[in-house]
Amino acid sequence: MGNILDLSEALWKGETDTYAHHCFGPPYGLERVADGTWFYKGFANTILRETVGGLVIVDPGAFFDCQIKFDKIRKHTSDRLNTAIFTHGHTDHVFGVDLYADEARLRDWPMPRVIAHEAMPARFLRYRESHGWNEIINGRQFMGGSGRPEWPVSFYDPDITYRKKLDVDVGGVKVLLRHARGETDDHTWVFFPDTRVLCTGDLFIYAVPNAGNPQKVQRYCMEWAIALREMAALGPEVLAPGHGFLILGADRVARALTETADLLESLHEQTIAAMNRGASLDEVIHSVKAPDALLKRPYLKPIYDEPEFIVRNIWRLYGGWYDGSPSHLKPAPEKDQAIEVARLAGGAETLARRAEELLEAGDFRLACHLADWAHLAAPDNPEVRKTAGRIYGKRAEAETSTMAMGIYLWAAGTMGELRAEGVKDGPVIRLQSGREKMV
Numbered sequence: 001m002g003n004i005l006d007l008s009e010a011l012w013k014g015e016t017d018t019y020a021h022h023c024f025g026p027p028y029g030l031e032r033v034a035d036g037t038w039f040y041k042g043f044a045n046t047i048l049r050e051t052v053g054g055l056v057i058v059d060p061g062a063f064f065d066c067q068i069k070f071d072k073i074r075k076h077t078s079d080r081l082n083t084a085i086f087t088h089g090h091t092d093h094v095f096g097v098d099l100y101a102d103e104a105r106l107r108d109w110p111m112p113r114v115i116a117h118e119a120m121p122a123r124f125l126r127y128r129e130s131h132g133w134n135e136i137i138n139g140r141q142f143m144g145g146s147g148r149p150e151w152p153v154s155f156y157d158p159d160i161t162y163r164k165k166l167d168v169d170v171g172g173v174k175v176l177l178r179h180a181r182g183e184t185d186d187h188t189w190v191f192f193p194d195t196r197v198l199c200t201g202d203l204f205i206y207a208v209p210n211a212g213n214p215q216k217v218q219r220y221c222m223e224w225a226i227a228l229r230e231m232a233a234l235g236p237e238v239l240a241p242g243h244g245f246l247i248l249g250a251d252r253v254a255r256a257l258t259e260t261a262d263l264l265e266s267l268h269e270q271t272i273a274a275m276n277r278g279a280s281l282d283e284v285i286h287s288v289k290a291p292d293a294l295l296k297r298p299y300l301k302p303i304y305d306e307p308e309f310i311v312r313n314i315w316r317l318y319g320g321w322y323d324g325s326p327s328h329l330k331p332a333p334e335k336d337q338a339i340e341v342a343r344l345a346g347g348a349e350t351l352a353r354r355a356e357e358l359l360e361a362g363d364f365r366l367a368c369h370l371a372d373w374a375h376l377a378a379p380d381n382p383e384v385r386k387t388a389g390r391i392y393g394k395r396a397e398a399e400t401s402t403m404a405m406g407i408y409l410w411a412a413g414t415m416g417e418l419r420a421e422g423v424k425d426g427p428v429i430r431l432q433s434g435r436e437k438m439v
């Protein structure tokens with residue numbers, strides 16, 4: 001077996017974990033996973049299927065690595081690209097087809113076709129319209145606000161779109177495409193009946209599903225769970241996820257898919273039950289808990305997104321933006337609130353000192369509220385800034401998910417001009433020893 005297949009096996013058996021081998025992280029490379037089928041483990045994954053009519057490629061590349069993937073695939077095969085399938089319109093999945101199109105023009109081959117869900121072009125339009133916003137939030141999500149923000153401006157529109165399902169034949173190989181709203185509104189999962197290879201897109205990423213993302217648009221928890229059960233019903237033997245490692249063997253694949261559905265359904269059921277009792281968002285996010293046993297599964301650790309954020313997304317889908325706290329309906333500016341709280345407390349420095357005490361006591365949540373107030377009330381006070389930055393730096397170090405780490409690192413940097421100790425530049429995916437205890 002190759003490095004990626006070996007690690008996939010070790011992860012399943014619990015010999016290592018996704019804190020050491022994050023779903024976005026290395027090793028990267030191309031390995032054979034079934035007849036005529038190759039899996040490129042990258043930041044996002046690419047699946048290659050060889051047919052006598054040319055290649056089928058699921059998710060050719062990201063805007064930042066499509067050339068690397070193209071070169072690697074071209075070392076393996078010189079067959080023309082027949083069909084590319086974009087599982088969804090996220091920028092780590094939909095780049096690279098132009099490289100194959102250039103090649104087709106040069107060699108006088110038929111042009112490759114791209115198939116995707118019909119909602120994808122509207123997503124690309126939105127990405128162009130909200131270019132600056134997307135640069136900022138993605139820089140914050142993945143890099144804690146460090147590094148150079150980047151967001152593409154041009155996209156390869158699909159040639160063929162579909163609404164609910166589409167079956168295609170490429171060189172005698174049947175390919176089933178199925179739509180489900182989940183991480184996005186334009187998601188497609190792909191199944192090859194002959195090899196029983198399932199390409200989930202980001203409906204499975206070897207981690208807690210990205211169903212909560214604090215800085216992105218709506219996710220669809222229940223439709224997601226239904227899709228996972230539909231996939232399981234087809235009896236796939238290879239699960240090739242959108243990110244992270246492979247799962248091989250029908251029993252294992254079924255278990256991973258159904259338990260991920262279980263997790264989403266549990267969060268959904270608890271959240272809706274609380275909403276039906278008239279709970280506020282505050283009550284909901286502090287009372288709904290993901291089943292502990294599921295979070296311990298190798299493929300469901302909160303290394304990227306978190307159950308608490310999923311709960312908020314379920315609230316947003318059913319409940320809108322009002323959180324049930326009356327002062328939040330038409331609030332005073334946060335700065336005015338902070339100045340008033342600081343006045344009552346005896347100054348911003350007092351708030352900052354108390355924030356440090358709370359941090360030392362391990363109450364990160366409360367410490368951060370006080371740090372926010374102190375910083376907002378006295379943004380030019382160097383001691384207050386330093387304390388606020390330090391608190392967010394420490395909090396980032398204590399978190400398990402890329403999304404929380406990214407936002408807290410960004411806060412540490414903007415408030416205190418600090419980097420959290422032990423956190424280097426680059427995607428916030430590295431882990432520290434002992435983080436497993438936080439799960």
Ligand SMILES: [Zn+2]
Binds near residue numbers: 044
């Ligand atoms: Zn992705």
